[in-house]
Amino acid sequence: MVEMFPLKSADAAYGKIRGMLSTLGDPFTRIISPKEYQSFRIGSDGNLQGVSLFVSVETGHLVVLSCVEGNPAARAGIHDGDELIEINGQRLDGFDSESAAQRLRGQAVTSVRVKLHRGNGSGSGSDIKEVKLPRELIRLSPISSTFIPHRTPDGRLTKTGYVKLLTFSQTAATDMKNTIHEMESKGVQSYILDLRNNPGGLVKVGLDVAHIWLDGNETLVNTIDRDGHMSPINMANGHALTHDPLVVLVNEGSASASEILAGAIHDNGRAILVGHKTFGEGKIQSITELHDGSALFVTVAKYLSPALHDMDQVGIIPDV
Missing domain, CATH: 2.30.42.10 (PDZ domain)
Incomplete structure (x- = not known):
């Protein structure tokens, strides 16, 4: 049975829809206005x-x-x-x-x-x-980087490459590849990847960044739907750009794609995590743009790390 509501404005329509969605008990399943959806999309192109x-x-x-x-x-x-x-x-x-x-x-x-x-x-x-x-x-350039020169305990001069990833915009993986290639050419022998206060962005880009650091056919993340069906997302014949030692920095502002990337690198034994427990945003959402430019966000599944740790509302606990 279809029930019709005579509504006098778009705001009234959004209010009615929000009321219906609230019965699902998931605050992340929501409708947002055209202006809000436009703002949401800004981060993906980086301007x-x-x-x-x-x-x-x-x-x-x-x-x-x-x-x-x-x-x-x-x-x-x-x-x-x-x-x-x-x-x-x-x-x-x-x-x-x-x-x-x-x-x-x-x-x-x-x-x-x-x-x-x-x-x-x-x-x-x-x-x-x-x-x-x-x-x-x-x-919004997603990457900033620098070289940190220091001496090893035996007195040798060496370089650590520091790479801060601000957001997972469309260019993040390409920009990081270019940064790592440059650092390898300059003789960097270890890396710090800083994901602190990175709120996420495009999950696919997060998985692309993981390919820069991992080899083989490793599991990057698992998805699990509301019926409990789990599916792994694996690399296909990956080739890391570097095998130098890696530390990943995280904190309570590291969310969503940051947590997926940190989990993928950590659980596959590639790096240790240092910092504070991450935010805990592990939901997968279907996004439908409506005819007026508004958008409907519906939670359809959630992410588990390769070691099957639940990230949603839990976060990732660092090693140090």
Whole structure:
């Protein structure tokens, strides 16, 4: 039986659909508006117009997760851990991270005023800071890297390659391949892969990055549906770009594709994990774009690591 609802607006329709979805008991099965869906897709191509400030909800507060180096928020002295209080004079009580992000984004050459409470005990005098940030066209390069020279216990000079992966955008795997090739050519003998505060992105890209570090036909991740049917996702005749020692850094901001990548590398014996327990986002969702540009997200399965550890709402516990 089909029941018809006379609705006077799109918001009323979304509200009715949200009510129906809430009966499923899964807060991640949801409908989002066209504007929210557009924002969701920004991360996949690596370009946006805004201030390069990424926020997350922690115990009811909007906290700065990261700032892209060299972009407006970082230049203004905003740091990880600062709490976002107001945007253009509007208090953010009860706002989620996506709603805040929408207010931070906007056309390049415009600006936005934000008020923050300095986190991590930073600052002296008043802990409240208000700054005006110019919006810019920002290319989110997913990789930053450097060489760390040091001496081994026996006195030899050696190099460690440090690679920070910010997000799993479309170019992340290619950019990482290029970075590792360059580091190998410069004589790097060990690596640090930093996944701290990487919120995820395209899962397929996460699996592509795992191929850079692993050989053979290893299992990268397992999927399990609501009926308990499990299917492994395996590499096919993989060839790692390097077999040098590897450490992976993770923390509570490492989520989704970051956790899949960390689990794949760790459980296959390729690296040790150092840091804090990861976020715990292991759901697989089907995304359907509707005719008005909104989108329906439906949880259909979840991920288990190669060693069958449940990541969802649990996270990955590091070795150190």
